[in-house]
Amino acid sequence: MPPIDYSKWDNIDTDSDSEPETTSVPRPQPSRPAASLPSRPAAPQPSTPAAPQPSTSTAPQASTPAAPANQTPSKKDLIKAVMVRYKGDPGPVWSQITIPSDHPVFRNRVPPVPALLEFPIIIHRVGTFDTGAFGCLDNQPITYLNIEPHNGFAPPEWQRGVGSCIVANKNKKDFTREQFEAIFMYCDRILDYFGESIPPPPHFFTRKEFERWYEQYDHNCRLNDRNDWTPGPSLYDV
Incomplete structure (x- = not known):
């Protein structure tokens, strides 16, 4: 019988209990931030100048100042006129005022008798409040200015309820208290x-007769030393 070779068992595991095979998972280690090295500045690159572009800006425009919303009329735009007050007004029967050159009065027509006298006055009602008293809005001077040359009557609308009125010169010249x-x-x-009941002579409705009569009337006012009478250089021109 050949001799037994024991060397082939030298590496045999003689432990009867086998251990389960485990796979070891490496534990994560805390990582250290890597030290950053200072960056080197990049070498400057030669710049190519950009081609000049045409300017798109527009030349400054001259500004025109806007007119104020509520512009007060200048003295050149103001015209003398006369306020004629109605019967119930306790103030003076007529007084001097000024009105703007675009006042509505200048759109009215000249009454018949002043038109024949070539005396271009115009009348504007100011819209007086009616108190209800009988005849309080009557205005006799204004009624007289509106009479018809053939019968001496004013139209019905100028006989009652007239109220206060503005009287001015149609040609936008100054109109004084004395002229009124x-x-x-x-x-x-x-x-x-x-x-x-006698018709006036026809020549009464002419400028010549009006001027002749005014010369005498002005003389009488001066003779009586009227403090409120300041005549102008002419009846038709101030």
Whole structure:
């Protein structure tokens, strides 16, 4: 019998219990931030100048100042006129005022008798409040200015409820208190004839007669030293 070779068992595991095979998972180690090295600045690159572009800006425009919203009329735009008050107004019967050159009065027509006298006055009602008292809105001077030359009567709308009125020169010239008094008193003179049932002479409705009469009227006012009478250089031109 050949001798037994024991060397082939030298590496045999003689432990009867086998251990389960395990796979070891490496434990994560805390990582250290890597030290950063200072970066080297990049070498400057030669720049190519950009081609000039045409300017798109526009030349400054001259600004025109806007007119104020509520512009007060200058003295050149103001015209003298006369306020003639109605019967119930406790103020003076007529007084001097100023009105703008675009006042509605300048759109009205000249009454018949002043038109024949070539005395271009115009009248504008100011819209007086009616108190209800009988005749309080009557305005005799304005009624006289509106009489018809053939009968001495004013149209119905100028006889009652007239209220206060503005009287001005149609040509936008200054119109004074003295001029108003003159035309009012001259119409009163014409009505004296109609009151006697006698038609006025035809020449009463001419400028020449009006100017002749005014010279005498002005003389009488001066003679009586009227403090409220300041005549102008002419009845038709101020």
